[in-house]
Amino acid sequence: MAAAMASTAAKGAISVRHARASRASLLPVSSSISLRSVSSRQVSLFLGRPLRQPFDPRPLQISRSRSVQIVTATAAADAKPTVLVAEKLGEAGLELLREFSNVDCSYNLSAEELCAKISLCDALIVRSGTKVTREVFEAAKGRLRVVGRAGVGIDNVDLQAATEHGCLVVNAPTANTVAAAEHAIALLAAMARNVAQADASMKAGKWQRNKYVGVSLVGKTIAVMGFGKVGSEVARRAKGLGMHVIAHDPYAPVDRARAIGVELVSFDEAISTADFLSLHMPLTPTTSKIFNDESFAKMKKGARIINVARGGVIDEDALVRALDNGTVAQAALDVFTVEPPPKDSKLVLHENVTVTPHLGASTIEAQEGVAIEIAEAVVGALKGELAATAVNAPMVPAEVLSELAPYVILAEKLGRLAVQLVAGGHGIKGLKVVYTSSRNPEDLDTRLLRAMITKGIIEPISDVFVNLVNADFTAKQRGLRISEERISHDGSPEDPIESIQVLLSNVESKFASALSETGDIKVEGRVKDGIPHLTLVGSFSVDVSLEGNLIFCRNIDQPGMIGRVGSILAEKNVNVNFMSVGRTGPRKQAIMAIGVDEEPDKESLKKIGEVPSIEEFVFLKL
Ligand SMILES: NC(=O)C1=CN([C@@H]2O[C@H](COP(=O)(O)OP(=O)(O)OC[C@H]3O[C@@H](n4cnc5c(N)ncnc54)[C@H](O)[C@@H]3O)[C@@H](O)[C@H]2O)C=CC1
Numbered sequence: 001m002a003a004a005m006a007s008t009a010a011k012g013a014i015s016v017r018h019a020r021a022s023r024a025s026l027l028p029v030s031s032s033i034s035l036r037s038v039s040s041r042q043v044s045l046f047l048g049r050p051l052r053q054p055f056d057p058r059p060l061q062i063s064r065s066r067s068v069q070i071v072t073a074t075a076a077a078d079a080k081p082t083v084l085v086a087e088k089l090g091e092a093g094l095e096l097l098r099e100f101s102n103v104d105c106s107y108n109l110s111a112e113e114l115c116a117k118i119s120l121c122d123a124l125i126v127r128s129g130t131k132v133t134r135e136v137f138e139a140a141k142g143r144l145r146v147v148g149r150a151g152v153g154i155d156n157v158d159l160q161a162a163t164e165h166g167c168l169v170v171n172a173p174t175a176n177t178v179a180a181a182e183h184a185i186a187l188l189a190a191m192a193r194n195v196a197q198a199d200a201s202m203k204a205g206k207w208q209r210n211k212y213v214g215v216s217l218v219g220k221t222i223a224v225m226g227f228g229k230v231g232s233e234v235a236r237r238a239k240g241l242g243m244h245v246i247a248h249d250p251y252a253p254v255d256r257a258r259a260i261g262v263e264l265v266s267f268d269e270a271i272s273t274a275d276f277l278s279l280h281m282p283l284t285p286t287t288s289k290i291f292n293d294e295s296f297a298k299m300k301k302g303a304r305i306i307n308v309a310r311g312g313v314i315d316e317d318a319l320v321r322a323l324d325n326g327t328v329a330q331a332a333l334d335v336f337t338v339e340p341p342p343k344d345s346k347l348v349l350h351e352n353v354t355v356t357p358h359l360g361a362s363t364i365e366a367q368e369g370v371a372i373e374i375a376e377a378v379v380g381a382l383k384g385e386l387a388a389t390a391v392n393a394p395m396v397p398a399e400v401l402s403e404l405a406p407y408v409i410l411a412e413k414l415g416r417l418a419v420q421l422v423a424g425g426h427g428i429k430g431l432k433v434v435y436t437s438s439r440n441p442e443d444l445d446t447r448l449l450r451a452m453i454t455k456g457i458i459e460p461i462s463d464v465f466v467n468l469v470n471a472d473f474t475a476k477q478r479g480l481r482i483s484e485e486r487i488s489h490d491g492s493p494e495d496p497i498e499s500i501q502v503l504l505s506n507v508e509s510k511f512a513s514a515l516s517e518t519g520d521i522k523v524e525g526r527v528k529d530g531i532p533h534l535t536l537v538g539s540f541s542v543d544v545s546l547e548g549n550l551i552f553c554r555n556i557d558q559p560g561m562i563g564r565v566g567s568i569l570a571e572k573n574v575n576v577n578f579m580s581v582g583r584t585g586p587r588k589q590a591i592m593a594i595g596v597d598e599e600p601d602k603e604s605l606k607k608i609g610e611v612p613s614i615e616e617f618v619f620l621k622l
Pocket residue numbers: 152153154173176177180225226227228229230231248249250251252280281282283286287308309310334335358359360361362
């Protein structure tokens with residue numbers, strides 16, 4: 001047989017294909033290969049820890065309407081995931097969740113109660129009232145896969161801790177935009193006309209028409225601080241009220257501002273020229289207490305401030321001082337540094353301050369919308385689809401994901417193979433990935449592939465779970481430097497990738513033939529008819545489908561080698577599913593790559609090692 005194969009190619013790969021039915025048969029069946037399809041291998045696109053906590057037996061569905069991210073695996077059993085809803089969520093969202101999961105609505109949990117429950121949950125849904133801290137992720141013990149923020153601001157979620165734990169965070173960024181903008185306008189008008197104060201006064205039996213004379217809005221300048229979704233809607237509405245609108249946002253596109261007829265200005269110009277300031281930036285380390293003594297001092301005397309963003313962007317003590325000395329005439333606040341604020345808060349009790357208890361998103365319409373938006377995102381993420389609203393992971397559009405699906409499998413398997421070829425397996429520092437592709441670099445998004453190679457390398461040698469969320473973090477933490485190279489290929493741009501090569505540098509190999517000329521462990525693979533194949537080991541070309549497990553043997557090319565190894569495997573009923581020989585030339589050094597469905601026992605492996613002329617061999621689990 002080796003002779004027959006030897007005539008096929010010189011240094012190239014020679015494949016001997018076996019029909020699946022022929023258990024460990026060595027008879028080549030040249031054309032009748034029946035490999036399972038990618039989808040039936042249940043390589044789903046999945047966020048979870050499926051091998052440890054499988055639950056979704058359904059086939060992969062990729063939603064076209066949203067972006068998708070992650071990740072691998074073999075979903076199996078039938079248990080439904082559990083979603084903990086920790087704050088009030090609209091009924092329509094709960095219904096969606098119930099169709100797919102066990103829903104536990106437990107509101108007003110203390111931090112301790114949340115930590116106690118979380119290890120029983122696959123997903124957690126919160127609004128602004130729940131702090132999802134590092135302790136929560138640690139208490140989850142690896143089970144929590146998705147945190148859904150039913151709203152925009154994710155300042156109550158420890159994103160770094162989520163990422164480190166491979167937990168995806170999604171939010172619902174659009175459904176409450178109008179509600180928040182309308183609330184800002186409501187506060188603007190109410191503040192300008194003392195509506196709340198006058199109402200309280202009348203209810204106290206008074207009729208104080210002179211005390212509550214207000215100020216007009218028309219012709220006044222309003223500075224929208226943070227020109228994002230809510231800020232833009234506020235700007236539109238303020239223009240409708242006849243106000244002159246300026247905005248400050250270092251990251252906002254000038255075109256968007258121009259389209260609405262708003263001038264983007266610097267922070268100092270905004271605060272020094274505005275009669276009204278409406279705050280719509282997120283709370284970040286940069287924006288924390290950005291409104292402080294210094295900035296209040298620069299404001300136009302008697303400025304009025306509306307805050308429907310986050311309490312923390314204002315230094316509240318400084319605001320009290322500014323209100324007391326008249327720099328700021330009035331404030332209307334929906335949000336506070338601590339919520340609820342202390343009962344004796346000077347700010348809340350200040351007569352020139354109008355307050356609402358974080359009601360910006362609280363309309364019937366917005367809450368239904370947010371509930372549906374977050375339920376879809378969470379269910380999608382649990383299914384392995386991915387929300388367009390992921391906060392802590394790069395997004396890979398659905399179309400790209402669908403196209404890359406077989407390459408995702410190939411990437412993980414190449415990573416797995418490469419790491420198992422390392423002697424010891426722990427000292428890997430340098431990973432180089434070379435993609436050969438006929439696509440323009442900008443048309444080839446390799447983040448998912450890189451994550452999957454990292455997964456393949458790290459998971460077999462640690463107990464860390466790796467997905468697209470934490471792949472780069474995990475690699476960095478383990479000191480794994482990853483470099484990527486693209487080689488352009490003169491082929492059809494229909495196929496995104498011609499081949500993927502994985503090189504591990506500065507490591508010893510337990511299979512010396514896997515080393516390249518430069519001493520790196522080198523494996524290369526391609527996708528053929530949707531099936532990932534290994535095509536290169538070290539400098540030997542092979543062609544073996546990456547299914548089941550693999551045995552590599554290096555030997556001197558001579559008749560009968562395949563038969564001898566095959567017989568040893570057949571004795572123990574180990575089914576060979578694919579076999580390929582790569583060699584430097586007839587009767588010279590050769591590598592046999594043998595795909596086996598089952599794991600051969602130690603005795604069989606020992607016997608293979610004892611076959612004369614087998615110089616080295618290795619068994620690798622895929
Ligand atoms: N009170 C409530 O119930 C609600 C509050 N919000 C809050 O409103 C804020 C805005 O929400 P969206 O408009 O949906 O978010 P967004 O992300 O669409 O807009 C935020 C804008 O702030 C800008 N920004 C960032 N840093 C800035 C800085 N230093 N100075 C000025 N601008 C800066 C960003 O470039 C972005 O354009 C968020 O903090 C959100 O949590 C949103 C909905 C309801």
